[in-house]
Amino acid sequence: MTKKKAIEFLRVNHLRGPNIWTYRPVIEAWLDIGALEDFPSNKLPGLYERLVAWLPGLIEHRCGVGERGGFLERLKEGTWSGHILEHVALELQNLAGMRTGFGKTRSTGEIGVYKMAFRTRQEQVGLAALHTGRDLLMAAIDDTPFDLTAAVAALKDIVDDHCLGPSTAHIVEAATERRIPHLRLTDGNLVQLGHGAAQRRIWTAETDRTSAIAESIASDKDLTKTLLESCGVPVPEGALVRSAAEAWEEAQDIGLPVVVKPYDGNHGRGVSLNLMTQEDVEAAYHLASRKGDSESVIVERYITGDEHRLLVVGTQVVAAAKGEALWVTGDGSANITALVDSQINTDPRRGTDENSPLNALSPENGAEIILELKRQGMTAASVPLAGQKVLIQPNGNVAFDVTDKVHPSIAHAAALAARIVGLDIAGVDLVCEDISRPLDEQRGAIIEVNASPGLLSHLKPADGEPRPIGAAIVGHLFGQAENGRIPIVGITGSQGTSLIARLVGCLVHLTGKHTGVVSTEGLYLDQRLVTPGNAATWDAGQRLLINRTVQAAVFESNARMILTDGLAYDKCNVGVVTDMDGHEVLGEFYINDVDGMANVIRTQVDVILPDGVAVLNAAIPAVAELADLCDDEVIFYGADPELAVIQAHRAAGKRAVILRDGKVVLAEGSSETVILSLTALxxxxxxxxxxxxxxxxxxxxxxVPADLIGAGLRTFDPLPKKTNH
Structure with missing residues (x-):
């Protein structure tokens, strides 16, 4: 039967942890390219031109050449469709807004069958990019139409549905820059930074230091203002009212103009400014009561000036943005809605998603805009005269960076306001004419303190310099010397690895650390068997890493786990490799010999931290050779102290653990320290x-000190102790 030109997926897998391809998650696909094996790209007329026309960004792919345009060079010279699909899938992810760049494609040794992997930050997006990429590539090969716009739009929808929001992603990237690991705890934006007892948690602009009491205070605008005023922070005069008539009465007592806003609102919703008449005040009251969670509304003195949002992280102001009023100018023919669309919403910075620093406006549906137009005797359907200016939105649009202009006294007042409310991250709203002058010189005041403030206006300001908000938040959560890591020992192989894991867990626990162990025998916490059965899995490993009591963790892994899931942790302090056995049962993964097995097992060494230690079995040459991959120290172990590998290692002044005369001995250079006799076990x-x-x-x-190791080995009981807890 003649094979057709097609790409068939034989197997598709998401490797969630470090794997044979890279340290980070990838989509791995096994491909049968059929008759395309005989048709590299240079033998497919028009393929190059069609791909470049659809995906011009491929020019940035360096490929194996290592230079811009490297992949296109390979495409011209001739490369196979599996390799092309790798780059198409990567570029589709880039077009969907999820930047990535790593990919590899390798032959399996079976004609027409390839293993291909590419980096993805989210499984569903990666899988969609793979299948869409195949459709696009086959359309390019067959010279048939392909709707790229619709395909990218569909991918963007998946990104929006499944990926971290831009603000949370920015914080995670800042953590990654500091080599702090992260775990996503939900499908939303709840993220764990760090592992075990060293972890912190964020939910965009909230952290595990954000007090629920402080959030409740911030949502009660009247209480917030009372607390600020009592501590000397300038706030506008005002009062809480519960009816439209009471609002107008209070406005007259304060003195016009006034501001009306919900007492429990946020993000400027339901706020009406510069109100001068009874009709406007009463209408604003009804708007504010609808936007809030109760009928209670605040009426306060209107302060002349521009709205500003200062972002406080910890005790510091790390960013500030200014707002501006929005106007349209009539042309005598277009109505307000059309003018807003042509003069305001055409701004590329405006949109409806969280990637846009400014919101698109809708005069027909925006309650605040409807009220503002009504005050001017207009509606969304009104047609202003040519040259007539119409105020659309007097407040909001706080997206113009002014961080470098903030007067020190204003920064101090904003930080003080956040501390008074009790928020570790706060958006402090104030009104003043000039942010570079003290508030008392211009009758400025702080009008709100908000929990969970928006970050996008500081990350992607409409004008001005983006601010490193993520670095500030990560620095707030972790000290300069902290990286969110706990000691991790990874053990890979097939010879006695479960016993090694339990022994290490026991000995580390003796140092006073709450220690977790996952192995093929079960999940242990402080030597207690919590979950019996095979726990050398990705899911069990994650249970250890999210457990806030765990201060050290030990992971048993094997080649099959690395091939199907990847390791459960990103990096380890100590990596142990016992052997290279077992390739005979891994034929389904195209692992057919010791060299193939070594490529899998080396993953355990590849993930050792730069200042970590590799522990290698000196008696197996293929394991001992992994020492060449280590960035830092290697400790060999072996029952035969005369092994050439151990002798050379000790001659270089390095450490090994050996047996001599039935005793476990720690050797360093020429010195030897007896740990204990095997008969004591x-x-x-x-x-x-x-x-x-x-x-x-x-x-x-x-x-761990040698005497403590000896004591722990004497008392270690290999029979697991079960617990009901």
Whole structure:
């Protein structure tokens, strides 16, 4: 039967952790390209031109050439469709707003079958890009139409539905810059930064330091103002009212003009400014009561000036933005709606999603705009005269950066306001004519303190310099020397790895750390068997990393887990490799020999932190050779102290753990320290001296004292203790 020109997916997998391809999550696809094996790109007329026309961004793909245009060079010279699909999937993700760049395609040894992987930040987006990419590539090969605009729009919808919002993503990127790991805890924006007991949590502009009491205070505008005033922070005179008539009465007492706003509102919703008449005040009252959660409304003195939003993180103002009023100018023929669309909404910075720093306006549906137009005797359908200016929105649009202009006294007042309310991250709204002058010189005042403030106006200001908000928030959560990491030991192989994991967990626990262990025997917390059965899985590993009591963690892994899921952690302090056995049962992954197995097992060494330690079995040459991949220290272990690898290692002044005369010995250079005799171990451990040596080497690498290791080994009971807790 003749094969057709097509790309068939034999297997598609999401590798969620470090894997044989890279340190980060990838989509891995096994491809059968059929008859296309005989048709590299240079033998497919018009393919190059069609792909470049559809995806001009491919010029940025460096590929193996390492230079801009590298992939297109390969495309001209001739490359196979699996490799092309890799780059198409990457570029589709870029077009959808999820930037990424890593990809690889390798032959399996079977004619026409390839393994391909590409980086993705989100599984559903990556899978959609893969399938869309195949459709696009086949259309380019077959010279058939393809609706790229619709395809990219569909991908963007998936990005919007499944990816972190831009503000949260910015914070996560700042954490990554500091090498702080992160875990996404929900489909939304709740993210854990760090692991175990060292973790912190964020929910965009809220953190695990954000007090629920403070948020409640901030949502009560009257209480907030009372607290600020009592501490000497300038606030506008005002009062809480519960009816339209009471609002007008209070406005007269304060003195016109006034501001009317919900007492529990946020983000400027339901706020009406510069009100001068009874009709306007009463209408504004009804608007504010609808926008808030109750009939209570605040009436306060109108302050002349522009609205400003100062972002306070911790005790510092880290960004400030200014608002401006919005006007349209009539032409004698277009109505207000058309003028807004042509003069305001055409601004590329405006939109309806969270990627837009400014909102698109709707005169027909925006209650505040409707009220403002009514005050001017107009509606959305009104047609202003040619040259007539119409005020559309007197407040909001706070997206023009003025951070560098903020007067120190204003920054101090804003930070004080956040502390008075009790918020660790706050948006402090104030009105003044000139942000570079003290408030008392211009009768300026702080009008609101908001919890969970929007960050986008500072990250993507309509005008001015973007501010490093993410770095400020991460710096607020983690000290300069902190990285959110707990000690992690990763153990990979097939020889005694479960026993090694339990031994390491026991010995680390003796140092006073709450220690978790996942192994093929179960999940352990402080030596208690919490979940029996195979826990050497991705999901069990995540349970350890999100557990806020865990101060150190030990992970048993194997080649199959690396091939199907990736490791459950991004980096480790100590990586242990016991052997290279087992390739015979991995044929389904095209792992057919020791070299293929070594490419899998090396993942454990690749993820060791730069100042971490590799613990390697010196008795197996293929394992010992992994030492060449290590950035820092290697500790060899082996029962035979005369092994050439160990002898050379010690001659260089380095450490090894060996057996000598039935005793476990820590060797460093020419010196030797006896840890204990094998006869002192309980039977379940004494029968496996290689596992004991590996466990000792791993705990030595973590800095556990030799005498404590000896004491722990004497008391270690290999029989698991069950718990009902």
């Amino acid at each position: 309980k039977p379940g451990a004494a029968e496996h001296p290689q596992s004991v040596l590996a466990a000792v080497a791993a705990t030595v690498a973590l800095g």
